[in-house]
Amino acid sequence: MGEHFTIVPEGSITTPQGFRAGGLHCGLKKIERNDLGAIVCDVPASAAGVYTLNAFQAAPLRITQESVALSAGKLQAVLVNSGNANACTGDQGEADAIAMRDEFADALGIDRMLVGVASTGVIGELLPMEKVRAGIAGMPATLKADGGEDFCQAILTTDLVQKMTCVQLKVGDAVVHIAGAAKGSGMIHPNMATMLGFMTTDAWIEPAQLHQLLREATDTSFNMVTVDGDTSTNDMVVVLASGLAAGGSEPLTPAHPDWDAFVAGFRFVAEYLAKAIACDGEGATKLIEVSVQNADNIDAARAIAKTIVGSSLVKSACFGADANWGRIIAATGRAGVPVNVNTVDVRLGDISVLEQSRPVKFDEELALAYLKGDQVNIYVNLNMGSASATAWGCDLTYDYVRINAAYRT
Template sequence: MPQGFRAGGLHCGLKKTSRFDLGVIVCEVPAQAAGVYTLNAFQAAPLHVTRESVAVEGKLQVMLVNSGNANACTGKQGDQDARGMRAAAAEAFGVAEHLVGVTSTGVIGELLPMPKVLGGIEKLPQQVKADGGEDFCQAILTTDLVQKMTCVQLTVGGKTVHIAGSAKGSGMIHPNMATMLGFMTTDAKIESAQLQKLLNGVTDSTFNMITVDGDTSTNDMVIVMASGLAGNDESLTPEHPDWAAFEAGFRYVGEYLAKAIARDGEGATKLIEVSVTGAETQNAARAIAKTVIGSSLVKSACFGADANWGRIIAAVGRAGQPVNTETVDIRLGDISVLEQSRPIKFDEPQAAEYLKGELVVIHVNLNMGNEHATAWGCDLTYDYVRINAAYRT
């Protein structure tokens, strides 16, 4: 846990089981804050409240989250409930309301049982501790099978700095934010505006490059809080001599969490990585990588261990980006299946065996330029349909 932060979680009754469903991250001081949010037109009430809080002075001290209920598409009552959660957390932890962020995840279109939520918030301060990260991670899960968290340590200005992160997400995952919540904390000294720029850039190449099922949710956000308690005297900017190291650590945490979400896709049996090289522009590389990783046919072929490269080349061609139809190379891991847009002989049993692994890497070289991008997703299985056919029940 970066210096100055504590976390915790408890069960307040939103979930039918006894798993934790209310969690919080607390900082000793008002932390510099930044956030990115879903692009879905229907944004849940907590997102508006959190944006409003951050806009006051670019700081947060308490980040509250519940699972089991999204508080989305719930009208004026949902907005009042989100604000009620913020006010209750502010009182419980003794901070100003604008220093509290709120987020929710779960079923859309159901009102929060506020007596349960408010009762849980009242008890949260007793559950917060320096080693409360795992309790917090449990509290944010919905259909996730595993907790997702990581931390890196580096040196900035001669001081030891930490960057930590946790996330939830398993289904309704697609680029430009998904049904995912991400929380990053650091004890580095960095101003809110610079933190926002860094988060925007890292999100574009990590969280916005994953997909499970092509659906973008109403509640997604990534929030970053920086306590500044590591002791580095000079605020971090791109001109700082240790900026490159800090940016690399920040990007590592974002990519780790993004890949963990993709790997834990509902019903998934493997992580799929699509690497596109040789593009004329980075936008083209990203668009093609996301189109291939989002293809239900590609995902199904990976599940069935079928080296059907035709599905990959078809996805490349429909991505809406310029391609030279005479120069595309495709590899499955180290196995070449297409060179200069022409099929080549390959060992089918060897390819099938490769596709049965827990990690499948698809390489697409357009041979048109120097830009590249990587996207992550998972296979499409029978269990995905089973899970989502009965999500509310």
């Protein structure tokens, strides 16, 4: 429970008022599991998105950005497929993404520019559009108010678990919900890592304000996750706000008395999804959380936290339960930002291993027992300023290599 919001235990992406979701198997995956899913709102919703920084941006992302721009920041539906990324597929891939958007809009009877599309899976293969078209035709019948789990299953690739959460809070006299669902397991690295994220809310918030909020929340959540140092061609987070629980005549802005409460709930959902992705990293056995404290500025804190959590040597040490703090300090020093090499403290959980950049005697057996747990917290205190940042990742295991050595097969 947060100070301003409560978690809805059985909540999903459809808990906010006005949303339905669904999923089905149309044959994009060999296994009989949903591979086409959709989220649909009863009304055109305020929409915002953030997208991969990979230069080879997949066709669906470009089409979704076009839809949001041409509809004045509104979307009413998002269609997502797994099993095929529709990336590096040239003009045909772009045409296929447009066809997905247009044909789903026609099936719903809404304006084509109110539909966004997303894809995830193998890069460089054309979509089997006859299968996709059959799935689109059947999708409206699957949409339901409790379709969140069907949607979550449809967006998985190498993920082992579904990732979703929901919170509620009071905005004025209304009870407002914020929900999220995501996929991501491998090819995960800061700055929109290999992932798809979807958030919904029934709050009334205008597109420009929603976009700013999403960008700020992304910087402290999705952009602070790394599994393997690879940034995907298809990463995207989209948020839709129906406004159907407004309970008053004022949209949410920083001037609203309940703005801080809404921001807290929004950031919680984004951070929850980001951590769930890190926990489900390919082959992972434990979550790694790196907290950098008392940095000179926020950019430095983030850079160091991401460098440590992304270090293959740090990740391997965590897998092997080796309290090798030298790998942590080495990553700190190569993060590309100034540090005072005489003032750094390092802890593994509650175990101090470095103080003022000097080794501290510690109980190796106690450290071994701690590192064998399912979460490792690494604290790095730079003692330089007042800025802090946290990043999340996972250990590097034999199974990561096995999974990715046979990804296409």
